[in-house]
Amino acid sequence: MPPVIRPATREDFADITAIYNEAGIGTTASYDLEEVSVENRLQWWQQRRTMNHPVLVATVNETVLGFASYGPFRSKSGYRYTVEHGVYVLPEHHHSGLGRMLMTALIDHAHGHRMHVMMGVVDAANTASIAFHRKLGFVEVGRMVEVAHKFDCWQDAVLMQLTFS
Numbered sequence: 001m002p003p004v005i006r007p008a009t010r011e012d013f014a015d016i017t018a019i020y021n022e023a024g025i026g027t028t029a030s031y032d033l034e035e036v037s038v039e040n041r042l043q044w045w046q047q048r049r050t051m052n053h054p055v056l057v058a059t060v061n062e063t064v065l066g067f068a069s070y071g072p073f074r075s076k077s078g079y080r081y082t083v084e085h086g087v088y089v090l091p092e093h094h095h096s097g098l099g100r101m102l103m104t105a106l107i108d109h110a111h112g113h114r115m116h117v118m119m120g121v122v123d124a125a126n127t128a129s130i131a132f133h134r135k136l137g138f139v140e141v142g143r144m145v146e147v148a149h150k151f152d153c154w155q156d157a158v159l160m161q162l163t164f165s
């Protein structure tokens with residue numbers, strides 16, 4: 001069966017939580033430090049839905065293999081046309097096109113909702129994600145030095161930007 005990209009439903013959140021805890025918390029892909037609960041992710045989803053921001057999943061045979069979402073970049077109103085996204089695919093399914101499919105749908109959603117900029121804040125050591133974002137047309141616009149602390153180390157973050165014309 002080909003992969004399907006669709007909005008997340010409540011039933012997907014056990015899988016979304018497991019993917020985030022493995023691909024995000026267990027690495028520097030996310031600067032969250034502690035594993036999250038399904039309840040935590042459901043609250044996050046509710047916040048996203050309140051703002052009409054999407055959480056999308058990639059499934060094969062109804063098994064969730066990855067997810068992507070965007071939310072506000074910064075809280076002040078002047079930033080209302082800029083969103084910050086995250087995308088996570090189970091490690092054993094990397095390089096199978098799921099990340100691109102998720103991001104293509106997420107970009108379409110952002111463009112369709114009149115967003116102007118999508119911003120990825122990517123750990124500087126996450127060269128896979130930086131290469132992936134470049135392939136999707138994102139451009140590096142900045143490096144923030146030692147802005148995070150995880151795994152007992154300071155972490156640098158790269159700002160990857162996609163601007164809609």
Ligand SMILES: CC(C)(COP(=O)(O)OP(=O)(O)OC[C@H]1O[C@@H](n2cnc3c(N)ncnc32)[C@H](O)[C@@H]1OP(=O)(O)O)[C@@H](O)C(=O)NCCC(=O)NCCS
Pocket residue numbers: 023024029030085086087088089090093094095096097098099100101120121122126127128129131132133135
């Ligand atoms: C980054 C991530 C989402 C990419 O997902 P993926 O499903 O493996 O990527 P795809 O197979 O769709 O690849 C899309 C393009 O990116 C490129 N790419 C993906 N991983 C790459 C890597 N490690 N090095 C170089 N290029 C890479 C692919 O070659 C492909 O290019 P092509 O279409 O021209 O051939 C995935 O590696 C992941 O979940 N990483 C852990 C979580 C993470 O870092 N998320 C980003 C935080 S913002």
